Amino acid sequence: MVAPPAVPGERLSDWRQVSDTSETPFDAGGLTVTARILVYEDDRLREAVREQVGLDRSWRFFLAARLELAPSPPVTGALRGLVASRASRGFATRLADRGFDDVEQAERRSLRVGDADARLFRYDTRCRIDGVTLDVDGWLAVWVPDRAFRLAGGAYPTAVADTDRSVTDGVVDALESRLDPQAFRAELFELIRGTG
Template sequence: MTDEIAPPSIDVPDGWRLVSEEVTAPFDVRVVRIEAHTQIYEDVGLRERLKAATGVERGTTWRFVFASRLRISPATPPSKPLTRLIRDRATSKFVEVLEERGFSDVERADTHRIDVDHTEVAATRFRSQVRVDGRDRPVEAYFAAWPAGEEYLLGGGAYPLTVPEPETFAPESAREELFGMLRSIE
């Protein structure tokens, strides 16, 4: 493809930092080429607090969000079968990413509906565990994919449901903040 795929736009709160940005071909669908421009952000403040509380450098990146813009070539208008294919392949890739980040026992829990640009989008919720300090800590993650013009937007992220003491964390607030970031993806 000769044209660069534009990065997605996402509003992240203060204290979040871009930790990865790449353009890839995330999965193969024989008759079309799919390219993605992906950005991953992490909650640096929580990461540092967890590192201080546990003394563990690795395994403390439980709270992150990503946004991707997918382009299909040759240009193919969104359709229900194509959207389902994109959603299924991208959901599988999201589970792989969670596992690469140290999440274990990743299980699909249910689906929530979120409003993105006046359209209801299905956001799949996952439950998982992260092992730190010899204990499994529960983590929740969400993933969504939706058509946007002739492209697709993907978004997802995760957050802990509990953190090691003496730290405190409000998972309900984290969920709402994640949904807010997903709604902002353009």
């Protein structure tokens, strides 16, 4: 069994771990990739929004994964590219599975995580609940600090994009008062950089 990734537990004290799974996302050509994936949700934000406006869903999540390849090939640029490409597609699928719509990869660049350079992907997406549509940013970093790859990322709402006529201005104002995309992004990047 693959060991779990190390996560910054002190920064996740207000988050709830919702899953710890092992899966085989890739098995072909004599190479098997096995992943251990931890997923956390921000229950504090969920409860605050539910109490204030009555909308109930997971608004922010964080995931961290450790991937092991068997047999264990040398880590080359081509292998990094293959794992990053597969991981980015898998993350887009995970966003869709979590109820996010119109998932599109919007950016790709590098990010320093510890002593390693990670490939960082940003996704534009949306979530809709009870007549309210929110813009959402998703991020995924993929790096290899040792012989095992690491993935870390998540998603958070950035703004109210649209509402049905039945949604009052008071609901929109209250929801927007809970959204702090700069703080959400900064916290997510701290969690990514704290993953090992």
